[in-house]
Amino acid sequence: xxVRILARSLGLTVLLAGSLLGLAPGSAAAASTDFTxxxxxxxxxxxxxxxxxxxxxxxxxxxxISESESLASVHKDVPCVKCHTDFDASxxxxxxxxxxxxxxxxxxLSCKNCHEHSKQLKIYNKSTHGRMALGGDSxxxxxxxxxxxxxxxxxxxxxxxxxxxxxxxxxxxxxxxKKSYDSYSDYYHGRAYKTGATDAPACWxxxxxxxxxxxxxxxxxxxxRNLAKTCGDCHTDSRTGFTDFGRLIHGRQTILNKxxxxxxxxxxxSWASDKVTGIASAASKGKKTSEGK
Amino acid sequence: xxxxxxxxxxxxxxxxxAIGLGFWLFQIVGNFATGxxxxxxxxxxxxxxDAIVPPLPKIMHAIxxxxxxxxxxxxxxxxFPFFDGGRDIMxxxxxxxxxxxxxxFVLRVQYALSHDGKEFTITWPDIKNFPRVFLYYMFLGKxxxxxxxxxxxxxxxxxxxxxTFLTVMAITGFGLMWPDKVLGxxxxxxxxxxxxxxxxxxxxxxxxxxxxxxxxxxxxxxxxEDYPALLMFFGLTKQTVDEEHGHAAHPPITEPVTDxxx
Numbered sequence: 029x030x031v032r033i034l035a036r037s038l039g040l041t042v043l044l045a046g047s048l049l050g051l052a053p054g055s056a057a058a059a060s061t062d063f064t065x066x067x068x069x070x071x072x073x074x075x076x077x078x079x080x081x082x083x084x085x086x087x088x089x090x091x092x093i094s095e096s097e098s099l100a101s102v103h104k105d106v107p108c109v110k111c112h113t114d115f116d117a118s119x120x121x122x123x124x125x126x127x128x129x130x131x132x133x134x135x136x137l138s139c140k141n142c143h144e145h146s147k148q149l150k151i152y153n154k155s156t157h158g159r160m161a162l163g164g165d166s167x168x169x170x171x172x173x174x175x176x177x178x179x180x181x182x183x184x185x186x187x188x189x190x191x192x193x194x195x196x197x198x199x200x201x202x203x204x205x206k207k208s209y210d211s212y213s214d215y216y217h218g219r220a221y222k223t224g225a226t227d228a229p230a231c232w233x234x235x236x237x238x239x240x241x242x243x244x245x246x247x248x249x250x251x252x253r254n255l256a257k258t259c260g261d262c263h264t265d266s267r268t269g270f271t272d273f274g275r276l277i278h279g280r281q282t283i284l285n286k287x288x289x290x291x292x293x294x295x296x297x298s299w300a301s302d303k304v305t306g307i308a309s310a311a312s313k314g315k316k317t318s319e320g321k
Numbered sequence: 322x323x324x325x326x327x328x329x330x331x332x333x334x335x336x337x338x339a340i341g342l343g344f345w346l347f348q349i350v351g352n353f354a355t356g357x358x359x360x361x362x363x364x365x366x367x368x369x370x371d372a373i374v375p376p377l378p379k380i381m382h383a384i385x386x387x388x389x390x391x392x393x394x395x396x397x398x399x400x401f402p403f404f405d406g407g408r409d410i411m412x413x414x415x416x417x418x419x420x421x422x423x424x425x426f427v428l429r430v431q432y433a434l435s436h437d438g439k440e441f442t443i444t445w446p447d448i449k450n451f452p453r454v455f456l457y458y459m460f461l462g463k464x465x466x467x468x469x470x471x472x473x474x475x476x477x478x479x480x481x482x483x484x485t486f487l488t489v490m491a492i493t494g495f496g497l498m499w500p501d502k503v504l505g506x507x508x509x510x511x512x513x514x515x516x517x518x519x520x521x522x523x524x525x526x527x528x529x530x531x532x533x534x535x536x537x538x539x540x541x542x543x544x545x546e547d548y549p550a551l552l553m554f555f556g557l558t559k560q561t562v563d564e565e566h567g568h569a570a571h572p573p574i575t576e577p578v579t580d581x582x583x
Contacts, residue, residue, distance in 0.1 A: 215327070215400050225408035259515065264500055269512030273519055275324040283324060293332040296339075301403055308404035 073108045074098075097179040102186075111138040111177075135177065136170030137161065145171075151238040156245075158238075167204075174200050174237075197221070197230040205231075214276040234258055234277075250274075323519050330523050334530035341537030348541050351460040358545075367549050368467070369563040378432060379554055385425045389536070391418035396529055419494060426487050440470050441480030447473040458542070478535060486532040493525035 076082055077093040084091060098104060109115050114134040139145040152158040152171075160168030172180070181189040193200075202209035209231070212218035221228035232240070234250055241248040249258045255274055260266035276283065284290045352358040360366045395415040398407055433441065451473045456462035458474070465472065471479065496503040497518055504517040511517035543551045552558040 219402050220399075220408060223402035223404065223408065224406040225402070227408065263515035263518070265508060265514035267513035267516060270323065270516035270519055273323040273327070276327060279324070280328075283328060287328075289332055290328050293328070293335050296335050297331065297401070301401060304403040 093178050101176075101178060101180050102182040103178075103180055110141065111135040113138055113141070130166070132172075133166070133170060136172035139171040148238045155236075155238060155240045156242055157240060169204065191226065194226070194230050195221075195224065197232075201231040208278060211278045211281060214273075214278075214280050217277050218280075229262070233261075323516070323523075326523055330526055330530075333527060337530040337534035338537075341534040344538050345541045348458075348545055352545055355460055361545070362548070368547050370550065370560060371562060373560055373562060374554065375436075378429070378437070379556060381425050381429050381432070383555060384421060385429075388418040388421040388425065389532075391415075392422060393529065393533060396526075400526060419491075422487065423491055426484070426491075430484070441476050443473060443476050443480070447476060478539060482535055483532070486528050486535075490525055490528045490532070493521040493528070496521040497525065 074093060074095055077091055078095055080092045082091045083089060103111075112131055112135050114131055140149040148171075149158075153162060157169050161170060175183075181193075183190045183193060198209055212221065212231075217228055221230065235243075236249045239249075241251075243250045245251060246253050248254065252271075255271040256266050256268055259271055259274065263270065281294075284294045352361075391414050395411040395418065397403075398411040399415065402408065446468065450466055450468065453462055453465040454472045454474050457465045492503070500514045500518040500521075504511070504514055504521060507517040508514045511520055543554075549558060549561075553560040
């Protein structure tokens with residue numbers, strides 16, 4: 029088996045080396061190379077992509093894929109080409125250098141190819157993210173942008189990862205929606221979430237995930253029509269009067285800026301908060317240092 | 322409305338703490354300016370006590386103090402988290418300290434009913450005495466008549482204000498834990514159980530802030546007015562008794578007697 033894998037790896041190396049030397053693609057060697065086997069057959073792709081120094085020639089973008097992360101992922105038995113459907117071994121040099129397709133985007137939307145993910149895809153296609161993707165917007169977040177790619181893990185089966193993912197809103201949503209993430213600063217939701225409170229809601233707990241829509245859309249989970257129901261997922265008997273608190277969740281700073289007394293209180297709180305946080309942080313560092321000794 | 326109310330609650334709570342700190346500053350400056358500090362801390366002219374304070378109220382007071390500090394720290398953290406990863410531990414601390422405070426509160430009320438409740442009863446002479454006590458604390462009067470163990474302001478604080486705040490905080494706190502069961506009856510006029518819980522949270526927070534302010538004042542006056550008694554109450558020194566200058570040495574409380582302070 030190992031010999032077979034080595035032979036395949038060697039085949040890819042020969043193919044790529046040939047391509048780089050200007051040999052015609054689609055040679056007999058390339059055509060016979062099998063990229064459809066799963067790990068450990070991924071060694072075939074990892075001959076090149078397993079090199080931490082591998083980068084794109086044009087924009088120096090890293091192309092390294094960690095083998096250990098791939099092996100730890102839920103897709104460890106899924107061959108690379110199952111997601112990278114645009115990859116053609118015979119056209120390897122072209123697809124790699126001339127970028128005929130956006131391999132990342134193609135792979136990011138390949139989840140639909142498996143039956144178990146088709147339900148999420150249908151919902152996603154109706155969402156604001158899905159509509160962007162269907163409209164050809166290159167900035168549209170695909171499955172992989174939120175769920176990860178080569179290191180993807182199961183949210184259903186892996187409880188530890190689910191807990192980790194629940195606390196990753198800054199990486200998942202904040203990288204595109206920085207303003208919204210930064211303004212998430214009310215008492216029991218935003219501030220609590222940002223200090224690691226596991227019972228505080230992440231973005232998707234209120235806004236939805238695959239079905240996410242802009243708040244202005246009446247179908248949105250956070251539209252004024254649906255807000256009471258959404259809050260009701262955690263707060264028993266939530267009605268319209270209660271949802272007024274929701275203005276604080278992303279709008280606390282805006283409300284504070286409206287009133288001079290509020291502003292004064294905010295200055296005092298910010299000052300006190302910085303002081304206390306500084307003391308807590310210093311105490312924590314001191315404790316760590318003494319433990320280290 | 323709830324959004325603004327919450328921020329107003331922050332403003333009020335901040336002001337309560339500022340008043341508490343301001344009171345400390347006012348008392349320190351006033352005591353220096355009037356020479357009371359010298360009479361007390363240098364000349365050792367402390368109030369006299371005519372009876373030993375039994376250990377049980379002192380133990381209950383000590384447990385209450387520790388639990389209340391734990392409640393304030395954890396409560397402030399729950400509303401304004403000031404370090405990472407403390408939510409669960411702070412909620413647990415709040416939960417345990419809450420039960421301790423309630424148990425001690427119930428036991429203390431029971432003790433008051435069977436032992437020292439009369440010490441907290443506000444009488445007509447107390448009401449008449451109230452302005453002089455108030456003026457004394459404001460440095461506008463040199464002294465006030467000392468009649469019983471506690472002056473009218475102390476009676477009001479220990480006997481009525483603290484128990485009222487603790488009761489309100491216990492009810493609203495339980496309301497936050499079990500909104501359906503405790504606050505269900507308010508749902509119709511509060512606009513739902515969730516809204517009732519949100520209002521309960523505001524009341525809980527404001528009561529805590531008011532209680533904190535009164536406690537800061539209580540601690541300030543305990544320290545400045547009777548530092549030896551403060552140490553004694555925490556078991557740090559032995560109490561001395563002076564029956565000749567105690568309450569029993571005074572005539573009935575209908576007439577002004579020897580001034581207590583100044």
